[in-house]
Amino acid sequence: MADQQDELRALLKDSGEPTWERAIAKAREMVDRLDHVTLNIAVTGETGAGKSSFVNAIRGLQDPDEGAAPTGVTETTMEPTMYPHPTMPNVNLWDLPGVGSSKFKAETYMKDVKYNNYDFFIIVSASRFKYNDMMLAKEVEKNNKKFYFVHTKTDFDVAQEEKKGVTEEATLQKIRKDCVENLRTLGPPSVFLITSHDLERFDFQELINNLERDLPDNKRDALDMSLPVYSRQSLEKKYNTFKHEVRTVALTSGAMAAVPVPGLALVCDVAIVAGFLIKCYYSFGLNDGTLERLSKRVNKPIQEM
Ligand SMILES: Nc1nc2c(ncn2[C@@H]2O[C@H](COP(=O)(O)OP(=O)(O)O)[C@@H](O)[C@H]2O)c(=O)[nH]1
Ligand SMILES: [Mg+2]
Structure with a gap:
């Protein structure tokens, strides 16, 4: 007592x-x-960049799992698709259509996907930095929204370079430099190297730390509770x-x-x-x-x- x-x-x-x-x-x-907090995270980028795989990874799922976003080499998302969290129904991940297709041009993309519905954007890019990556970043900024630049499939880049005798560290440095230099005109960019196949590798934790730092308290807790244990x-x-x-x-x-x-x-x-x-x-x-x-x-x- x-x-x-x-x-x-x-x-x-x-x-x-x-x-x-x-x-x-x-x-x-x-x-x-x-x-009652709502958190709407938009995941965008070029077709095939790895958007849907990222949405699945952050929800602790893989493609064949029930409720997972379909993934593949062809564009499978034709309109913004919402993936709610099972127990935090107000934490939504939005898998946006690939930018740069005939249906979604970079110039009108933000309007087409109703940019105002989202708290922030995650721009997913893979292999080399692309013209559409820059266009997207510019458009997001122009509309007064924040973006985080995610270079995904880093596992693949590292494995390819290792075959040529390049160390993992050197590969990561090269990718980071490429992204940062390309985005420099937009101010100090937030660039994160990840692989959706293993969130413990590379910068995923750093990405989450940055998101949490930028979110108000209640949204931060909602995000934290919704993430899988990785x-x-x-x-x-x-x-x-x-x-x-x-x-x-x-x-x-x-x-x-x-x-x-x-x-x-x-x-x-x-x-x-x-x-x-x-x-x-x-x-x-x-x-x-x-x-x-x-x-x-x-x-x-x-x-x-
Ligand atoms: N090695 C590797 N492959 C990935 C990764 N993310 C996606 N992929 C593959 O890249 C292809 C396109 O991915 P998807 O998520 O459908 O791209 P989206 O069109 O942007 O939604 C699929 O075959 C995925 O399995 C990753 O982090 N590492
Ligand atoms: Mg997709």
Whole structure:
């Protein structure tokens, strides 16, 4: 009982509020904000650059998986397609049609895809920097939106160059220099080298760190909760976000029914607690589909993981 009292005192202190009433009201507002936050991420680039594969990777899926975006060598996306997150229904990834096709010219592309619907753009490019990459970057800037330039299929470039005796480091440096120099006229560009086949390699974490730095608090938490676990670092980050959230949920749900506030009737709100647990379940990759994919990747039965 003494322990519980200490925990309650710590909870109140953490909230930064002088009374339980104020702490609970503030926590309610935070949960509400997170549940109603919308984050629309546009993924764009040339046909075949790797947009759909990137959308899948960031949702923890691969092409044959249910709900994954179709990928392939021909253009498979003819209009902006929204891929919502299973438990964060307001975090949407938009797989945009390839720029530069006869239907989508770079000059009218932004209007065609209704640019105002998105929080920011991820321009996906592969192999050499292209004319359309620059056109897109310019158009995004002209419309007062932010872009992050992602050079994908870096695994392929590294493997090709290695065959010629070029080290991974030298290849990465060359690609980065090429992208940065081409984008220089638009100010210091944010360039990230990644592979959708393995998010732990190269700059993916750096990309997420930058996105999170630029987003308002509630959008940052929503993004963090929606990302798959792809490395130890991403797992630790997620753990910290949820640790913070668990206090808020405890307060709002009234799960701490022992809160010693005379006259304040607290009833445990099962819906809030259940919603939170479902979020944890998906976010930490504990659902069957994610565990099966992980089991295949690491070549171990699910029971041993
Ligand atoms: N090696 C490698 N191949 C990739 C990567 N991303 C996409 N691809 C392949 O590139 C092709 C085109 O990808 P897709 O995502 O359909 O491109 P989109 O037209 O821009 O949507 C597919 O065959 C993908 O498997 C990557 O990071 N590494
Ligand atoms: Mg596609």
